[in-house]
Amino acid sequence: MKKSAFMRVSKSISLTIILFVCNNLIAQQQPSTSKSRSDFWNHVQFGGGLGLGFGSGYTDISIAPSAIYNFNEYVALGLGAQYTYVKQRDYYASHLYGGSIIALFNPINQIQLSVELEELRVNVNLDGSNSNSQDYWNTGLFLGAGYRSGNVTIGARYNVLQDNKSVYSDAFMPFVRVYF
Incomplete structure (x- = not known):
């Protein structure tokens, strides 16, 4: 695999991981209205x-x-x-x-x-x-x-x-x- 192709693949994987982590962090910050969580x-x-x-x-x-x-x-x-x-x-x-x-x-x-x-x-x-x-x-x-x-x-x-x-x-x- 050429260096430029490798860089594109690694950037795509990195971006996917960052988006996944950010999405999970945002989801955890939303206030919970569920009674079971506080219970x-x-x-x-x-x-x-x-x-x-x-x-x-x-x-x-x-x-x-x-x-x-x-x-x-x-x-x-x-x-x-x-x-x-x-x-x-x-x-x-x-x-x-x-x-x-x-x-x-x-x-x-x-x-x-x-x-x-x-x-x-x-x-x-x-x-x-x-x-x-x-x-x-x-x-x-x-x-x-x-x-x-x-x-x-x-x-x-x-x-x-x-x-x-x-x-x-x-x-x-x-x-x-x-x-x-």
């Missing part, structure tokens, strides 16, 4: 967790935002993201990041049952040794139960996929869950 956000709750741990040469920082959609007063489904940085001076530094899907069931107002599938990428760098660094995926499947009061649930969850390579030292762990 969707009435069922969404946001929450998450923050964690800070410091000690003698030890640092642990976590952030985990999440959102759930309440289908009704009994069932909710949500997504979450997580990032954690852990460092033990003169030993290792690690970065964990990933996401999760959570299903919440409230058989009665005060009881909340949960199932959460979590997938984390783990990067561990041992100080002084590149050959011992580790990069792997960690999967957790948590079954939980808690006492719910308003937007706060306090309970415990159990990782049924816990093994020796798990990022958690124990399969059983308490939690505090808050959604606004």
